[in-house]
Amino acid sequence: MAKIIAGVGTSHVPAIGVAMDEGKTQEPYWKSLFDGYGPVRKWLAEVKPDVVILCYNDHCAALPPDTIPTFALGVGDEFQPADEGWGPRPVPVVKGDPDLAWHLVESLVLDGFDLTIMHQLQVDHGLTVPLSITCGQPKEWPFKVIPIEVNVVLYPQPTGARCHALGRAIRKAVESYGKDQKVVIFGTGGMSHQIHGERAGLINKEWDTAFLNDLTANPQRLIDLKHVDYIRDAGAEGIEMIVWLIMRGALNDHVQEVGRHYHVPASNTAAGLIVLENR
Ligand code: DHB
Ligand code: FE
Secondary structure, three states: OOEEEEEEEEOOOHHHHHHHHOOOOOOOOOHHHHHOOHHHHHHHHHHOOOEEEEEEOOOOOOOOOOOOOOEEEEOOOEEOEOEOOOOEOOOOOEEOOHHHHHHHHHHHHHOOOOOEEEOOOOEOHHHHHHHHHHHOOOOOOOOEEEEEEEOOOOOOOOOHHHHHHHHHHHHHHHHOOOOOOEEEEEEEOOOOOOOOOOOOOOOOHHHHHHHHHHHHHOHHHHHOOOHHHHHHHHOHHHHHHHHHHHHHHOOOOOEEEEEEEEEEEEOOEEEEEEEEEEO
16 A cells, blocks of 8 residues: 655745756855755655655746646656746656556545646746755656646635645545555745735744644644735745645644754745654
């Protein structure tokens, strides 16, 4: 049987990917941020998942605003990095797992999650930066990846509660898959940030810290947050954090935090990361 053994939540700041691609990680601005990623890389290399289910949001890079899936799942063999304006990131192509992906689609649709099935999907920094953060710069990514994309950039977005329920349904789907597979689930986005208007540059460290704490201790508070709560306290783009609730929903009620990194600032936001193991 396949099993989800752990979850990773992380922000996906595009400048972090650029710093890695351009060899700038040891520069004064970046060094302590990247030093903080050492433990998660070691942890993931030891865990050696067969598959990562990577929940993220596209930023109108691969999915232009003329078609807006609320939830989309990639069933392809591979996913190329999207061109976000500076050319596609020079990172390995992301290899999919069509067999498990189709199993997820069937189970999730029958459970009432009418997600969009993506045969073709290019992946932007929302997906590739978390891989770079947790794996460094290998020639090939060390596991297969099933992308689950969530609309958080155009109104109306799904609620955090719906994202958490999707996570629950993902766990059920994985556990009904016949092959022995070790699965880790990622939720990426945030943390608090707003990149336009009068509040551009907003970072709310207290809010971010409470979010990280409550993922383990009190996820119900996070599930109950409304969009307006995120926008008021975490900035307009802080709403990306609802994607982390898919990851939390796919884990057991009882989890243990085994890793955390929080660094301010990284570009316009905080770099935040948490690792949760099922108990
Ligand atoms: C920034 C952060 C993001 O999550 C994003 O998608 C785009 C930009 C930033 O801090 O610059
Ligand atoms: Fe983002």
